[in-house]
Amino acid sequence: MPNMIVCVKQIADPEAPPGSFKVDEAAKRAMPAAGVSQVVSPFDEQAVEAALRIKDAHGGKITVLSLGKDFVMDVIKKPLSMGADELILLQDPAFESDDSHATAYALAMAIKKVGEYDLVFCGRQAADWDAGQVGSGIAELLGIPSITPAQKVELVDSKIKVERVVTDGYEVIEASPPLLITVSNELGEPRYPKLKGIMAAAKKEVPTWNAQDIGADPAKLGAAGARAKVLKLFIPVKEGKCEIIEGESLEEAAENLALKLRETRLI
């Protein structure tokens, strides 16, 4: 029965209308927008789903780790309500950084503290900074193999069989645990939590670990542990001049569109 760890990040809903998105250019951060809710980053929900499918078939235990601040308990507990067993929050001002190295280091140290694990799951990228690195980084720091990004994960005898998404298809890759896998949307929809799961999750105690709890070296956390620096964050300007083609009827508008494309030599 495999021990599984899933890393999930709480972020602002990435599918909020583009018009509501604002950045604080001085702080180089996105500004919280009114009415935009917090969610579990979508690929991370799929990572939870991948672990749950293994658990459905073979049993085992799923521990969810999330590093961040200002957690919304109803949101971050979603993996528990979907069926994960434990949730541990990593919260400490020392952790604060969007840097992939600092984040992967803290998560890798927390995974070591959890102890036994066969499979570690991450999303292919967190849908805020879209960095796409932390999964591979954790694997490298733990010294375990990684397969990225996956659309299917199965346990066959004692081997892990993964379908890795590549351009125009996929590869079937086998490995033995321990193994880190990042998950892509091709895996399919994550399950909806059931009422029973939501009630159980609401009651569940959620421990919080700080830097000292995971034995982290302060020089590798936060700004000190960062390897990349954001010099500038900005919203590109768009011209946004669309000419709406009209007509007496929609059919005529459609014909006028074709004529317009002809006139402008686009067809």
Next chain:
Amino acid sequence: MAEYKGVMVCGEISDGKLAASTLELLGGGRGLADNLGEELSLVLLGSGLGDLGKEAIAFGADKVYIVDDPLLKDYQTDAYVAVMEKVVKQVAPNILLLGTTSMGRDLAPRLAFRLDTAVSMDCVALDIDPDSKLLLQTRPVYGGNAKAVYVCEDTKPQMAAVRAKALDPLERDDARKGEVSAIEAGLDPSIIRTKVVDTVKEEVAGVKLEDADVVVTGGRGMGSTEAFQELEPLAKALGAAIGATRPPCDNGWVPASLQVGLTGKIVSPTLYIAVALSGSSQHIAGCSGAKNIIAINKDPEANIFKEARFGVVGDYKKVLPAFTAKVKELLG
């Protein structure tokens, strides 16, 4: 600290030739190397690489390092990371460029962590800062809603994985001079902990989406597999490839290989006809290089009208047949 010098491209092979992404990296890398007054090199990992070194020189490289080993026949994380670690330590490049490809997406972050340096994934622009001479790495963030410029100040090499079509290849010039040398892979097979047991291709017939000059893309509003078939006569008349937003792929109406966007294909056609899709930032990330976007959407407030040059507001079920018929008539 050793002196890190030169711009290195980690190349890829496709159908026995240098991949399009590699030619783009050589073109962009040439500009960076000239700006810094440094050399441009290409490192190529594979098995039976033949004359590809010469080709790389014709496309801009001063030096080519060939690592030819049967164990490198197909991309495998552990093998490629180990060999690239060795090459980087030996050559000590100042800048290392990869493609945001199936290989680069997997290799770049793992290699960066092994070398304890930073990498920026999916870069759309690279520049040299005139003062610091450091590599400025611009990449879309927040699903394409914003862009960020990254710099790696303290560690080397400065690494970037670059998005398809962000850089321009040079014209092939066989008169260009350069040097090809070999590096031993020196791989211990036991370090390779994963095994590729099968490769499944899902290629779509007709014009290749990423190369097409005209793309007709359907969104969630299409509603079904059958509806997507209605795009075919239009695509046929225009010699276009068919694309999709993510929901039609996730719903199984079309193969996943048709997805255009941040986590799908990057297209830059002359004409991009967007039917029944809202124009989410993550989708636009894949087609913002299109020269002319045409939108057909029943919601006048849809974001796609902020991206489009021409548009019709209305139900595609009414618009599309009349549009297709007229296009066919005009094209004779």
